[in-house]
Amino acid sequence: MRFTADPADTGQRIDQWLHAHLPDFSRSRIQEWIKSARVRVNGAAVKTSYTLRAADAVEVEPADPPPLNATAEDIPLRILYEDADVVAIDKPAGMVVHAGAGVHSGTLVNALLHRFATLSGVGGPLRPGIVHRLDRFTSGVLLVAKNDAAHQKLAAQFSGREIEKVYLALVHGTVKPETGRIERPIARDPVHRARMTARLAEGRAAWSEYRVLRRFPDFTLLEVRIGTGRTHQIRVHLASIRHPVVGDTLYGAPAQPLLGRYFLHAHRIRFHLPSGREMLIESPLPPDLEAWLGTL
Structure with missing residues (x-):
């Protein structure tokens, strides 16, 4: 595909300009093409930050999208509990749960496919076994379904707010x-x-309850129980009362270079196995968070 920049296009970033001209492709996909030299301006590869000039000749060689099936990767996993139906994983901070937003490898799903012979297919080919999620830099316990029946029973408990989640x-x-x-x-x-x-009157209903566990100069360690599972819920709620999670720069906290993440850990989950037996699973505070507490 070939395009020519008009004088009115001068100063626009190449990735934004191409996204406007190729609306069927996501901006992140176009950025991947640029980084892999599939986009050339006046015959030369450019960076995503390149700004256009009048009469620039832009050539685009689209790449095939990544496969719509996750692949197995040999990534270590820490198992907190396992039976024929359910697995509880101790997810490390930094691991994405499933592919998306330009991330196609190194995910929990890639690791699960390598470790387990069967996983539920209810979530589709990109999310086998995944019943719920944790944010990328949130560590802790996460449940995985090995079969569709287990997935449906766990999902019913989540949607019915019958599962206790403590962070x-x-x-x-x-x-x-x-x-x-x-x-x-x-x-x-x-x-x-x-x-x-x-901060808006509208939105999806959400509630979070907290209890002070320990006080430090300038910081407070909380146990937080959530009755709903909205995106970024704990981070948003705590920031809304002017107590942002340490390291969570997205919600107003100062950066903590020595921590390298935000201080949020999925500590405990209480639910019923498909057999009906109640199960309580805990993930201890990981060493990096323990060490950071020790500096206070």
């Missing part, structure tokens, strides 16, 4: 009450689309 979060400031409840709807931030917000 550990270190936040900025002194949280004065020993316990509290935040009940504010959560919606996509209309200005910063990568963020969610609890």
Whole structure:
């Protein structure tokens, strides 16, 4: 495909300009083409930040999309519990649960496919076994279904709010009450689309309850129980009461280079196995978070 930049296009970033001309392709996909030299301006490869000039000749060689089936990768996993129906994984911070937004390998799904012979297919070929998710930099316990029947029973418990989910979060400031409840709807931030917000009257209902576990100068360690599972829920709710999670720069916390992540850990989950037996699974605070607490 060939395009020529008009004088009115001068100053536009190449990735944004191409996205406007090729609306059937995502901007992240176009950026991948640019990085792999499949986009050339006046015969030369450019960076995604390249700004156009009038009469620039732009050539695009689209790449085939990645396969719509996840592939197995030999990635170590820590198993907290396993039976014929369910697996509880201790997910490390930094691991994406499934492919998306330009991430196609190194995910939990890739690791699961290598480790287990069968996984539920309810979530589709890109999300085998995945019943619920944790954010990329949230560590802790995550449930996986080995078959469709188990998936459906677990999903019913999640949608019915029958599963108890408890997290550990270190936040900025002194949280004065020993316990509290935040009940504010959560919606996509209309200005910063990568963020969610609890500042609008509209949105999906959400509640989070917290209990102070330990106090430090300038920080408070909380146990947080959520009754709903909205995107970024704990991070949004705690930021909404002016106590953002430590390291969570997306929601207003200062950067913590020595931590390298935000301080949020899925500590405990209580649910019923497909057999009906109640199960409580805990993931201890990982060493990096323990070490960071030790510096306070």
